Amino acid sequence: MSSRPLRLLLIEDSEDDAELLLRELRRCGYELSHTRVETPEELRQALCSNTWDVIITDYALPGFDGLAAFAQVKQRGLDVPFLIVSGKIGEDVAVAAMRAGVHDFVLKDKLGRLGPAVTRELREASLRAERRKMQEQLMLSDRLASLGLLAASVAHEINNPLTSLMMNLDFTQQAPAHRKLNEDEGQALREAFECAERIQQIIRDIKIFSSPEEQQFGPTDLHRVLDSALRMAHNHVFHRALLLKDYGEVPRVHGSEARLGQVFLNLVINAAQAIPDGHRDAHEIRVVTRMDGGAVRVEIHDTGAGIPPELHERIFEPFFTTKRAGEGTGLGLSICRRLVTEMKGSIGVESKPGQGSTFWIRLRAAQEAKVVEAVKAKATGQGLGVLVLDDEVSVGKALKRLLRARHEVVTFDRAQEALAYITSGHRVDVILCDLMMPEMSGPEFHGELERLAPEQARRIIFMTGGAFTEESRAFLSATHTPCMDKPIDVQRLFSMLEALPA
Ligand SMILES: Nc1ncnc2c1ncn2[C@@H]1O[C@H](COP(=O)(O)OP(=O)(O)OP(=O)(O)O)[C@@H](O)[C@H]1O
Ligand SMILES: [Mg+2]
Structure with a gap:
């Protein structure tokens, strides 16, 4: 049997008993790294300073007992398999322990049960963790979806007045020569127009990111979407790296703004997160677009931590993350791959640890519909x-x-x-x-x-x-x-x- 690593926290005052228990677990194939504690204070420290796969406690210790230890663990909100190993105890105590939520109870003269009990509880705990993660994810995407809906409807409401505002400003700027605006008035109008353009840009960004699943596929302007994603990621990027754009001449691609926006946003945030904080001048994130045969290629280069070769495929799996809880769910790249595949494109990575990473995407050039052709004006000469x-x-x-x-x-x-x-x-x-x-x-x-x-x-x-x-x-x-x-x-x-x- 190959040995499985196990970080064990043992609450036990007898060294001999501890030795017996460790031997039993090793016999069952566990490769142990363990700490033994005897007092509430030592337990507190061990819980603060390390993560544990399993906690095993004696029932009765001098000045301490298994149930009090369990209460401490629970109070910290930890969901770690917790087992009591003890000499003979009354049935009432055993019942109280299980009621409190202790996972299992093993008698010292039946230590043979310990290994299988630990194995079972580890499996249960990992299932519980996975369920929690899924649930959190579901809640998150629910919330994002309703936020997106709200944002989209607000954007829609702003759009009509903004449309008239911009056209009226534009009209006023084109005042005929005999009523030329003075310099101040001209300046004020230009500034008003710039502000309106910024609002227009924000509305566009909101629309792009609020309804990814709904949009139809069609010819999509890559640079416009990239710019949107880069604006959205600005807060993640600007204090970590310089942002360089190296856009080539590329046609529109087959896709949708919302999907491409999600993909680029994920990739740019990943790139920023791979770069340590506070060395802005030493790092860059470079976004490149160019032709690649008949296809269009987008590359996001970063000078961050890089990725070891054995992980190049695994990082695309759902829930694979190297980030701390709360910082990453591990869904970003799996979503990217799904969206890119839907657009009949492909995505991959080139990277070496310590030398940064390049994520690339290949997309199909769009089959352009002949847009205005149908609108043939008559020979008016004076306009339409x-x-x-x-x-x-x-x-x-x-x-x-x-x-x-x-x-x-x-x-x-x-x-x-x-x-x-x-x-x-x-x-x-x-x-x-x-x-x-x-x-x-x-x-x-x-x-x-x-x-x-x-x-x-x-x-x-x-x-x-x-x-x-x-x-x-x-x-x-x-x-x-x-x-x-x-x-x-x-x-x-x-x-x-x-x-x-x-
Ligand atoms: N540019 C990058 N440089 C280094 N490592 C990366 C880079 N992009 C992704 N990774 C690695 O791939 C893992 C998976 O990335 P993914 O985007 O799927 O999830 P995440 O960023 O960890 O979490 P989430 O995107 O759900 O917030 C990351 O945890 C990280 O280890
Ligand atoms: Mg990510």
């Missing part, structure tokens, strides 16, 4: 006819203000009215349409247009505040209708409109 449909009146107003200098804009806040406008014979080049509206949803509006004026249906660009119903999600991925996030990135909208053939 734009129809804006959004139940939030301020969004329509702000878009109109912003676009009307170059384009012909009509706005509606009810889908029925927009439909009536088109069925009465009007034609437009672009329809900017909110995805989620109370009376008729974006996809429903699209469906109606398909029926009434199919050529107009192909001119829709949806706008979304981030909340998706299952139907709208399925609809977008099935029809490849272009969709822009709110707040609208004005530059992107302008270039989308300008890219339309005249």
